[in-house]
Amino acid sequence: MIDPRPLDIVVLAKQVPDTHNVTGDVMTKDGTMNRNALSAIFNPEDLNALEMAVQIRERHGGTVTVITMGPPNAANILRESLWRGAGRVILLTDRRFAGADTLATSFALQKAIEKIGRYDLVMAGRQAIDGDTAQVGPQTAEKLGIPQITYAESVLGIADGRITVERALDSGSEIVRCQMPCLLTVVGSANTPRPPSVRRQMALKLAATPGEYAALQKRWPEFETVEALDAYLGAHDLRIPVWTADDIGATAETIGLAGSPTQVHKINFVVLESGESRTVAPTPEAIAAMVAELIHEYIVG
Amino acid sequence: MTEQKSIWVSIEQADGRIADVSLELTGKARDLADQLGYEVVGLLCGHDVEELAAEVIRHGADRVLLADHPELAHYRTLPYARVAIAEARRRRPEIFLVGGTPNGRDFAPRVASALRCGLTADCTDLQIGDYYLRREDRTYTNLLYQIRPAFGGNLVATIVNPNTRPQMATVREGVMRMPAADASRTGVVERVTPAFEPGDFALEVLSRQVRYSTVRLKDAAVIVSGGAGISDPAEFELLRDLANLLGGEVGGSRAAVDAGMIGRESQVGQTGTTVRPRLYIAAGISGAIQHRAGMDQSSKIIAINTDPNAPMFQIAHYRIVGDAAEVLPLIIKALRERSTDRADAPGAAVGEDEGAAG
Structure with a gap:
């Protein structure tokens, strides 16, 4: 039985540096980091969460709203969210959010979700590839006072205000049923996110935050003024709203660096070295000699 | 009080x-x-x-x-x-x-x-x-x-x-x-x-399915691991052949897990399993610190990589610059020949005695 009631879903997404594709020029010789050498991408498991949300909407009706907290250019993943099926997107950006650890991040997300108001499900990727902490989902659920279902692999059904979910654990799997509203964190094996729709990409390519208007107007000189552009975007539902700390009612001591109990004491660029090391040529003779040595030292055999 | x-x-x-x-x-x-x-x-x-x-x-x-x-x-x-x-x-x-x-x-x-x-x-x-906090002196x-x-x-x-x-x-x-x-x-x-x-x-568990992992990476004496440099399942089979020959287990870096070459339970590293085998063979693993953090206590490390600047070489005892697809068969062949020597040729026992003396 399909629950006839439409569902309002909020998806939490993050723009992350593409740490899985770190190239040689990211680290400089003096051990500092060249952040510009890393491209910014949509956190992979957040795409799985968005896909799961869009599939639920296709089945049950309702809304999918994507929120991201990040720098102004995180609007890029919001546009991508629109192309991939989100109906509404919101950018949380404010200098005062900077330096937030997972606790401070979850405070800001709680406030933003509460400002959205009605929701049945909050969904996020299991973890972000830049920190791999998997903490923001559960911490946001705790602050919203709703249950959490981590490692969601698939939604088996939604009925009578409850959702049934299969969870993927290292040690097996679990099927749970939970009252809504609740928060799901979604694993990468849950689905294959659909590619951005070309039709939606065409229709929504101008979607922009106010901070992007000037650059957009340069690319589209047919809009003679920023006001004309804004009027056009407004008329076509292409404005990406930006919420600041004040907009969500977050107090200074709960967000950003000030709201973060964890502090970085120090950062090391470690050079690990082996005691004795030797280069072995990739030839049958050299490899055979290495194997003989390992057998001789009782490492193998 | x-x-x-x-x-x-x-x-x-x-x-x-x-x-x-x-x-x-x-x-x-x-x-x-x-x-x-x-x-x-x-x-x-x-x-x-x-x-x-x-x-x-x-x-x-x-x-x-x-x-x-x-x-x-x-x-x-x-x-x-x-x-x-x-x-x-x-x-x-x-x-x-x-x-x-x-x-x-x-x-x-x-x-x-x-x-x-x-x-x-x-x-x-x-x-x-x-910890000295400057802001508060x-x-x-x-x-x-x-x-x-x-x-x-x-x-x-x-x-x-x-x-x-x-x-x-x-x-x-x-x-x-x-x-x-x-x-x-x-x-x-x-x-x-x-x-x-x-x-x-608010949440009830309807059913549980426990899958007992057969992977015993943590206690393995020898681990043969593959990474992003192994792009083809057939090459990954070479890792299994070598691990079988050495009585060891097969592991992988996160890249190998993400590419579907091997299950997540076999991931070595900070977010996988931390291992301390007698011998760790890293084939096509560049050696990001998360991976190294999970295996750098290994007694002996052999690194195989086409990139001579791969960080894995910094902690390896044996550095082999080359394609794992070509190097692994050489190791397998050398090991097979040694064991054949031992089985067939009594002379090989001398080598073992020398080992015991040394």
Whole structure:
């Protein structure tokens, strides 16, 4: 039985540096980091969460709203969210959010979700590839006072205000049923996110935050003024709203660096070295000699 | 009255058995507590698990807080978190360590959020130290240094929580050494009564399927691992051939797991399994620090990579610059020839005797 009631879903997404594709020029010789050498991408498991949300909407009706907290250019993943099926997107950006650890991040997300108001499900990727902490989902659920279902692999059904979910654990799997509203964190094996729709990409390519208007107007000189552009975007539902700390009612001591109990004491660029090391040529003779040595030292055999 | 300061360890158990990581952390907590003069407290939730408390004490705890209740028979976030949050508010531990298992990583952030305290995931080392905070011109002493690779593994960060308690951290299985059980240790088992609220049971578990992993990476003497440099399943089969020949296990870097070459249970590294084999062969693994953190204690490391600048070469004992698809068959061939020598040629025994003498 399909629950006839439409569902309002909020998806939490993050723009992350593409740490899985770190190239040689990211680290400089003096051990500092060249952040510009890393491209910014949509956190992979957040795409799985968005896909799961869009599939639920296709089945049950309702809304999918994507929120991201990040720098102004995180609007890029919001546009991508629109192309991939989100109906509404919101950018949380404010200098005062900077330096937030997972606790401070979850405070800001709680406030933003509460400002959205009605929701049945909050969904996020299991973890972000830049920190791999998997903490923001559960911490946001705790602050919203709703249950959490981590490692969601698939939604088996939604009925009578409850959702049934299969969870993927290292040690097996679990099927749970939970009252809504609740928060799901979604694993990468849950689905294959659909590619951005070309039709939606065409229709929504101008979607922009106010901070992007000037650059957009340069690319589209047919809009003679920023006001004309804004009027056009407004008329076509292409404005990406930006919420600041004040907009969500977050107090200074709960967000950003000030709201973060964890502090970085120090950062090391470690050079690990082996005691004795030797280069072995990739030839049958050299490899055979290495194997003989390992057998001789009782490492193998 | 001076309050006895404490280090807590969340004791994870299932089917009457304590997770290894919980005992490893109890041992680590013991070391830290001895430096600080603190008490080690194990928080044990479950049903009919009283007999497990003694094992926690044998591994280093002074006290076990035992919450034994039918609703705690299996792990569920809200009932377990309810107990931990209530007891932590009452007793105010300085440090709270949680195993980085799927359940631990579900539980710890829920608890940290309620306690409004800092939490660091997947630490690869824990130490005690001081922290000077310039803004306050104040030095905080005896903080927990929570050390973990950061930013995609290019850096190692030391995290501290100067102003909030408890200082919470998760640590993966195998990162800390399992302490020897000491049957002569004594400790206190203190029962605590959970005060559940109706909302704690919003989630019900309909079924559980336990898959016993056949992968025993942690205890393997030899591990042959593949990474991004192995792009083809046929090449990955070479790793299996070599591992079989050496009586070892096959592992992989995160890249290999993400590419679907091998299951997640075989991932070596900070977010996978930490291993200390006698021999570790890294084939086509560049050696991001998260991976190295999980295997750099190996006795001997052979690195095979086409990129002579791969970080893995920095910690390798044998560096082979070349394509794993070509090098692995050479190793396999050399090993086969050695074993044939031994089986067929009595002369080969001389070599073994020499080895024993040397």
